Amino acid sequence: DTEVTQTPKHLVMGMTNKKSLKCEQHMGHRAMYWYKQKAKKPPELMFVYSYEKLSINESVPSRFSPECPNSSLLNLHLHALQPEDSALYLCASSQGTVVTGELFFGEGSRLTVL
């Protein structure tokens, strides 16, 4: 069983809706990540939080807004999304950002934008 928990597992939203994806880990990891994965493609990095501070934003559109309320939680706020934003959104965590490099992934939130 994964120790990174993501909710909801599935989300359908309209282009005018506001919704949030949530991620939680209790491994004491200090780095957390959001990845986006389209069908038959590898995961693509969106954001990295290190010690609760945003350290990397991969030029993600502002309609995606990450938030790290504490070291165990990571949210992704969604607003005014487009149909092409439909994808599997993966949360991951690691002990730190200096490699060992082992990222632990959640099961993902499958997002469909209508």
Place this chain on the structure above:
Amino acid sequence: GQQLNQSPQSMFIQEGEDVSMNCTSSSIFNTWLWYKQDPGEGPVLLIALYKAGELTSNGRLTAQFGITRKDSFLNISASIPSDVGIYFCAGPRNSGNTPLVFGKGTRLSVIA
């Protein structure tokens, strides 16, 4: 940025056969990771490699960190139906730092 070239793109094998897939890069990697992803799930770490030449096993899986630090392979022995999925190689995007960059994946199908 660093890119990982993974091959083959897909494989169809009979149950019981051995499988080999590899990953190469034009850049040096200090860490190689192999993940498996089942449909609709997140990637699960299979094996992590940290030293050039390192050979590591995890059950029926064996992976090696190439001597040049620019390649790695993953072998699966005596495949079973639950080996079906997508296998990704991955490494730190910048030397010494996460996050990871992923290869494009090898899709494995096992025919019973």
